[in-house]
Amino acid sequence: xxxxxxxxxxxxxxxxxxxxxxxxxxxxxxxxxxxxxxxxxxxxxxxxxxxxxxxxxxxxxxxxxxxxxxxxxxxxxxxxxxxxxxxxxxxxxxxxxxxxxxxxxxxxxxxxxxxxxxxxxxxxxxxxxxxxxxxxxxxxxxxxxxxxxxxxxxxxxxxxxxxxxxxxxxxxxx
Numbered sequence: 001x002x003x004x005x006x007x008x009x010x011x012x013x014x015x016x017x018x019x020x021x022x023x024x025x026x027x028x029x030x031x032x033x034x035x036x037x038x039x040x041x042x043x044x045x046x047x048x049x050x051x052x053x054x055x056x057x058x059x060x061x062x063x064x065x066x067x068x069x070x071x072x073x074x075x076x077x078x079x080x081x082x083x084x085x086x087x088x089x090x091x092x093x094x095x096x097x098x099x100x101x102x103x104x105x106x107x108x109x110x111x112x113x114x115x116x117x118x119x120x121x122x123x124x125x126x127x128x129x130x131x132x133x134x135x136x137x138x139x140x141x142x143x144x145x146x147x148x149x150x151x152x153x154x155x156x157x158x159x160x161x162x163x164x165x166x167x168x169x170x171x172x173x174x
Contacts, residue, residue, distance in 0.1 A: 022148055043101050045103045090133045099141055101171070103147065106148055113160055
C-alpha cells in the first residue's frame with residue numbers, strides 16, 4: 001500500500017511526507033521512487049546504519065535491501081550504533097540530483113530527544129546538524145520520511161518534533 005501511495009504522489013508531482021512507523025516503510029518509498037524517477041540519493045539520518053545483511057526485510061536491514069534492490073546512492077549521517085559504522089552528524093559534502101530524506105528521530109542526541117524506541121547514547125545530532133544536512137541536499141527533495149519516535153503524553157519534546165516536521169516541509173517546498 002505505501003509503495004503505491006508514494007508512487008501515485010511522485011507521478012502527480014507531489015512530495016510525500018511520511019510521519020511515524022519504522023524504517024521498514026522506507027523500503028516501500030525506495031521502491032516507489034525507483035519505479036517513478038529511477039535512482040536517487042537517499043540521505044539516511046539515523047543513529048543506526050540499518051544495513052544488516054540478513055535475508056529478510058526489517059527496520060534493521062532496510063538500507064541493505066533498498067540499496068541492493070534499487071541501486072540508490074546511500075548517504076548516512078549520525079550513525080553511532082556500531083564503532084565501525086560511525087558517520088558524521090551532518091553531511092560534509094553536497095548531494096546533487098533528486099533525493100529523499102529518510103530520518104529516524106534517534107538521530108538526535110538522547111539528551112535532547114529521548115522519546116524513541118531504540119535510543120543510542122550520544123553524542124547524537126542536533127537540530128542545527130539536521131538543518132546543515134538538509135542545506136547540503138542541492139537537488140530536488142522528492143520526499144521525506146520521519147520515523148521512529150515514541151510520543152509520550154506530557155513529553156517535553158513535542159516542540160522538537162514539530163520543528164523537524166516544519167523543516168522537512170520547508171525543504172520539500174523549496
